[in-house]
Amino acid sequence: xDQKPTRVRIIDAARDLMLxxxxxxxxxxxxxxxxxxxxxxLYKHFTGKEELFVTVLQERLPKLGPLxxxxxxxxxxxxxxxxxxxxxxxxxxxxxxxxxxxASLYAEPRLKRRxxxxxxxxxxGPHKPIEGLDAYLRAEQAAGRIGPDADTHAAASLLLGAxxxxxxxxxxxxxxxxxxxxxxxxxxxxRTLLRGIATTGDAR
Numbered sequence: 001x002d003q004k005p006t007r008v009r010i011i012d013a014a015r016d017l018m019l020x021x022x023x024x025x026x027x028x029x030x031x032x033x034x035x036x037x038x039x040x041x042l043y044k045h046f047t048g049k050e051e052l053f054v055t056v057l058q059e060r061l062p063k064l065g066p067l068x069x070x071x072x073x074x075x076x077x078x079x080x081x082x083x084x085x086x087x088x089x090x091x092x093x094x095x096x097x098x099x100x101x102x103a104s105l106y107a108e109p110r111l112k113r114r115x116x117x118x119x120x121x122x123x124x125g126p127h128k129p130i131e132g133l134d135a136y137l138r139a140e141q142a143a144g145r146i147g148p149d150a151d152t153h154a155a156a157s158l159l160l161g162a163x164x165x166x167x168x169x170x171x172x173x174x175x176x177x178x179x180x181x182x183x184x185x186x187x188x189x190x191r192t193l194l195r196g197i198a199t200t201g202d203a204r
Contacts, residue, residue, distance in 0.1 A: 007045045009035040014052045015060045019097070022104030023053060024111050050118035053101070062093040068132030075139045080146065080198075084159065084190035087133060091163035092182055094129075099167040130156050137197070150197035159193055 004012070013034035017026040028049055032039040046052050058065065067090055071083055105112040119125040133156035140146040166185065170178050178185065 006035070006037050006041055010037065010042055010045060011052070011055055011059060014049075015056045018053065018056060018101040023049075023101045023115070024104035024108045028052075048118070050115055051122065053115075054119075054122060054124055056101075057098065061097045062090045064090045064094040064129055065132060068129065068136055072132065072135040072139050075136060075145075076143060080140055081190050081194055083136070083140075084193060085186045087136075088159060088163055088186035088189045089182060091129065091160055092166050092186065095164045095167035099164070103168075129160055133160060144199065146197050147199045152197075155193060155197050159189060162189055 003009075010031060014026070014031045017030055017034060026049065028042055029039050031049075031052065032042045035042070046055065064087075067087060071087070075083065105115055116125070130153070134153045137146060137150070137152035137155055141148065141150060141152060146152070166178050170176065180188070
């Protein structure tokens, strides 16, 4: 079997290390070693660890960003509740993977500041999903499927905040897992949110 291309091996190694030891402790030297290439070869493909982190998010984790962009451009293919349910499901999976990666940064203020600066330079960051969901909800508002007075930014923050909370809130419980299966959680969250932003009809 042919060996995977260097870029693919680097991304896979970065994902595995970031998930196992956290973003703060992962270095480009360790990534290159795990990928079976030199650190110089890594820098031929990526500017540094921060760009690799963003690439891992985009190419190796649940596709939250593309889903939000697609729905904002064409929101009417399914009901609002169905769309929000799928967004909640993907967001919960996304945060379940990304939270362990990024949490270690909060123990290293200097690294956290450097990471934040790099994210700003690349025009990305944890606020992007909120902006994407807000854009989708505003598209639904323009289509008349969400109430005209609904605060779409608040609704986006509520839904994604609940998904992020699910990713870490139950680690200290006896079972180490949320009380609801993912699909049940996503459907319930979408249904509950819609009660606050729906039109006078059923918003479907």
